[in-house]
Amino acid sequence: MTPSNEREMAELVQDASGPLSLNGGGTRPIGSPVAGRALSTAALSGISLYDPGALTLVAGAGTPMAEIEAAVASEGQRLAFEPMDHRVLLGTEGVPTIGGAVAVNASGPRRVQAGACRDSLLGVRFIDGTGTLVKNGGRVMKNVTGYDLVKLMTGSYGTLGVLTEVSLKVLPAPEATASLSVAGLGIERAVEAMSAALGSPYEVTGAAHRPGGPDTAAVTTLRIEGFEASVTYRAERLKALLAPFAAVSVERDQEAVARDWQAIRDVAALADGEAAVWRISVRPSDAPMVVERLPEAEILMDWGGGLIWARLAEEVDLRAALSDLSGHATLMRASSERRARGDVFEPQAAPVAAIAEGLRARFDPRGILNPGRMG
Template sequence: MSPANEAELAAMVADATDPLRIVGGGTRAIGAPAPGEVVSLAAMSGIELYEPGALTLLARAGTPLAEIEALLESEGQMLPFEPPHMGGLLGRDGTSTLGGVVATNAAGPRRLQAGACRDALIGVRFVDGSGTIVKNGGRVMKNVTGYDLVKLMAGSWGTLGVLSEVAFRVLPKLNGATLAVQSAGPSEAVDIMTKAMTSPFDVNGAGFVPGEAVYIRVEGLEASVAYRVGQLRDLIGGEIDVIDDPVASAKLWQRLRDVTDFAEGSAAVWRVSMKATDLLEQIEALEGAEYRLDWAGGLAWVRMVDGAAEADVVALHQALQAACLAKGGHATLMRARDAVLGQVPAFQPEAPGVARLSAGLRQKFDPRGVLNAGLMGA
C-alpha cells in the first residue's frame, strides 16, 4: 500500500485488521523485519514550506533527504544534526526520507554541539494506531504549548504513529577545518578528544579511527576557524596535521558520519553508545572486532571480523547489550545475517521502569498493536 496523502494514510490505518509494516525509503531498516503488509510513504513527498530567513522548513514525511539537503545547500543552510545516510552501511537500496530520519532520531558527528534530530524538530503531523490524525508543535521555533509529542515521535521507529509531515529549524552552513592528531591508542584518543571538547574553542566534531588519527573539527567564519585551530594545536600538542580545505574536511566527516569504512561485506555491525570512559573499557576488551569512535568517545561503531562464527556474533551481541544495560548505555545490532537476527533482539532491552512506560505509551497511541509490531519489542 502506498497512500498519496494523509487522509488515505489515516483510512488505511483505521481499516487495518492485521499488523502494518511502515516503510519510508527503506534505507534505515534494522533487525528482523516487522510482520505485516507494507505501507510505503514514498508517494507522500514534497516540500510544503521553506523560509530561509526564518530558518524553518516543513515537508511531507516521504520527501527524500537528498532533496532537502540540495534545497538547503542552495541557500547556504543545513540540517543542524548532520543526518547520516545509512543505506551503504546497512546494504539497503532505496532513498532515505525525511520521515525515516525523524523515526530513527538520526544524528551525525555534530550531535555534540547541535543535538540529535529531535532537538531540531519543531512540529509533526502523524496518524496514530487508531487512524486518528494528530498534530503537535508548529512551523515556528517558539511553540511550547501542550504535550511535547514532537520529541516523543523522534526515535519511535514507527511504533507510536506514522509520520505524515515534519517541520525543522535549520542553520546557516559554515566552513570548517579538521585537526588530525596522532594517537597511540583508544585511551590516549579519548584523552585528546576530552581535552578538545572541554576547551573554549567550540569544537563540534571529535572522532577516532584506529591506526589513522583522532579527528577534531571546528566550524565557523574563516578567521575564527583559523584562530581556533591554532589554539587547539597549542593545547593538544604532539603530531598534528590540519585539513583546512573545507571540501576535504567535509568529505572526511561524511565518511565518519556514514560509517563507510564498514560498508563493505556482511559482517555484523553494532552502534554502541554510553559514557566515554565506560565505552572505553568495552572497546579495549574487544577481540575479533574493529571499531570507530564518534561523539568524543561516547559512540562506537563496532564490526565483527568477516567469517566470524554465528555463535561468536551472538555472544558479542549479548555481552555488549548486557554491559550497556548495566551502565546506562545502548547497543543496537545494525547489521547481521538473518540467522543471528532470528536469535537476538536488535534493540537494547529496556530497563523494567522504562519498559513499563514504553508499554503504556504504545497502549495509548496504538492500542491494537498494528504499527511495526515487534520491531522494538512491542
Template sequence: MTPTTEADLAEVIAQTQNPLRIRGGGTRDIGAPVQGAALSTAGLSGVSLYEPGALTVVAAAGTPLAEIEATLAAEGQRLAFEPMDHQGLLGTTGVSTIGGVVAGNISGPRRIQGGACRDSLLGVRFVDGAGRVLKNGGRVMKNVTGYDLVKLMAGSWGTLGVLTEVSLKVQAVPEAVGCVLINGLSDVDAVAAMSAALGSPYDVSGAAHAPSGVDGYPVTMIRIEGLEASVAYRATKLMDALGKFGGEVVAERDAKKVAAGWAWVRDVAVLQNGGGDVWRISVKPSDGPTLVAQLRAAYADISTLYDWGGGLIWVQVPEGTDVRKMSFDGHATLIRAANTTRSTVPVFQPEPAPLANLSRGIRAKFDPRGILNPGLMGA
C-alpha cells in the same frame, strides 16, 4: 500500499485489520523483522514551506532527504544534526526520506554541538494506529495534550504512528571549516585528546577517532567551523593544546577534503565492507577504550570507530555476537545483522521494567490494535 495523501493514509490504517510494515525510502532496515503488509510514505512528498529568514522548513514525510538538503544548500543552509546515510553500512538501496530520518532520530557527528534530530524538530503530523490524524508542535491547528509528541515521535521507528509531515529548524552553513588531525594515538590517548578538545573554548563541532583510518593507521579528528579568521585561529590553538598527547598533529583546511573525511565518519565507512554484525554502543567516553579492549580480547577480528568524543562506539563483531554480555554501563543497539540474529537478540537496549511498562502503555494509547511495526522495537 503507497498512499498519496494524508487522508488516504488515515483511511488505509483505519480500515486494516492486519499488521503493517511501515517504511519510508527503505534505506534503514533496522529493528526486529516485522511481518506485515508494506505501507510506504514515499507518496507523501514535497517541501510545503521554506522560510530561510526564519530558519524553518516543513516537508511531507516521504520527501527525499537529498531534496531537502539541496533546497537548503541553495540558500546557504543545512540540517544541524548531520544525518547519516545507512545504505553503505546496511547494503540497502532506495532513497532516504526525511520521515525515516525523524522516525529513527538519525543524528551524525555534529550532534555533540548541534544536538540530535529531535532537538531540531519543531512539529509533526502523523496518523496513529487507530487512523486518527494528530498534530503537535509548530504550525499546529490542533494539539494533543499530555504528551510532547514532537519529541516522542523522534526515535519511535513508526511504532506510535506514521509520520506525514515534519517541521524542522535549520542553520546557516559556516563560512569556513577546518580539521585538526592527530595521527598515531592509542584509543585511550585519543579519547583524552577528544575530551580536551571538547572541553576547550574552541567550539568543536566534531570529534572522532578511527583506530584504523583510510590508510590503516590510527587517526583522531577534531572539526571546527565558523568564520575564516576564527577557524584559522582555533585550529592553531587546538594544535598547540593537543600536541601533549603525542602523535603527529596537522591541520586540514581544504573544505572538500574535510567534508569527505566527516562523511566517512558519519556513514561509518570503515565498517561497510567487512562481514559480521555491527553494533552502535553509547557509553561514557572514558569507559569506551576499556570496552573495546574487552571486545578485542574476546574476538580476534573486530573493527571500531569512535564518534561523539568517544561517547558513541561503532563496532563490527562476528555474526551472532551479543556485545551486551560484556560488562559496561551504557546501551547498545544492533544495527546490522542477519534476520535470524535480529529475531533472537534484542535489537534495541532492553528497558528496565518500569520504563518498559510505560512504553507499552504509550504504544497501547497510540496503537491500540498493535498493527504498526509490531515487534520491531521489542515487546
C-alpha cells in the same frame, strides 16, 4: 500500499485488519523484521514551506533527504543534525527520507555541538494506530504545549504512528571548516585528547577516533566550523592544545574535510563484509573498557568516545561482555536470521518498559504499527 495523501493514509490505517510494516524510501529499516502488510509514506513528499529568514522548513515525511539538503544549501543553510546515510553501512539501496531520519532519530558527528535530530524538530503530523490524525508542535520552538509528541515520535521507529509531515529548524552553513588530525594515539589517550578539545572554548563540532590496524595507523580527528577568521584562530589554538599528545596536522580544504566527515558520519570504514555491526552508546570515559572487552572487534569512535561502532562476528555476545557498563547497544547490521531472533535494541528496565507499553497502548491500541520492530 502507497497512499497519496493524509486522508488516504488515515483510511488505510483505520481499515487495517492486521499488522502494518511501515517504510519510507525503502532503505531497509533497522530493527527486527516486521511481518505485516507494507505501508509506504513515499508519496507524502514535497516541501510545503521553506522560510530561510525564519530558519524553518516543513516537508512531507516521504520527502527525499537529498531534496531537502539541496533546497537549504541553495540558501546557504543546512540541517544541523547531520543525518547519516544508512545505505553505506547496510549495503542497501532506496532513497533516504526526512521521515525515516526522524523515525530513527538519525544524528551524525555534529551531535556533540548541535544536538540530535529531535533537537531540530519543531512539529509533527502523524496518523496513530486508530487512523486518527494527530498534530503537535508548530513552526517556532516555543509553540509546544501539552505532551511533547515531537520528541516522543523521534526515534520511535514507526511504532507509535505513521509520520506524514515534519517541521524543523535549519541553520546557516559555515563559511569555513577545518579538520585537525593526531596520529598514533591509543584509545585512552585518544579519549583524553577528544575530551580536552570538546571541553575547550574552541567550539569543536566533531570528535572521532579510528584505532590502528595491521596496515593503518590510529587517527584522532577533530572538526571546527564557522567564519574564516574564527576557524583560522581556533585551529591554531587547538593545535597548541593538542601538541602534548602528538604532532597535529590541519586540513583546510573544504571538499576534503566534507569527504572525511561524511565517511565518519556513514561509518564507511566498517561497511565492507557481512559481519555484525553494533552501535554502542556509553560514557566517553568507559570507551577504553569497551574496546578492551571486544578485542576482535573493528572499531570506529564518534562523539568524543560516547558513540562506538563495532564490527564483529554475529556469535559474539556483546551485551554480556559489556553488562556492567552504563549505556546501551543496538544491533545495526546483521543477517535476517539474527535480527529475527530479537534483542536488536537494548532490553529496557522494567519501569521504562512499562511506560513504553503504556504509550503503545495509547497510540496504537490494536498493536498494528510495526509490531516487533523494536524487539
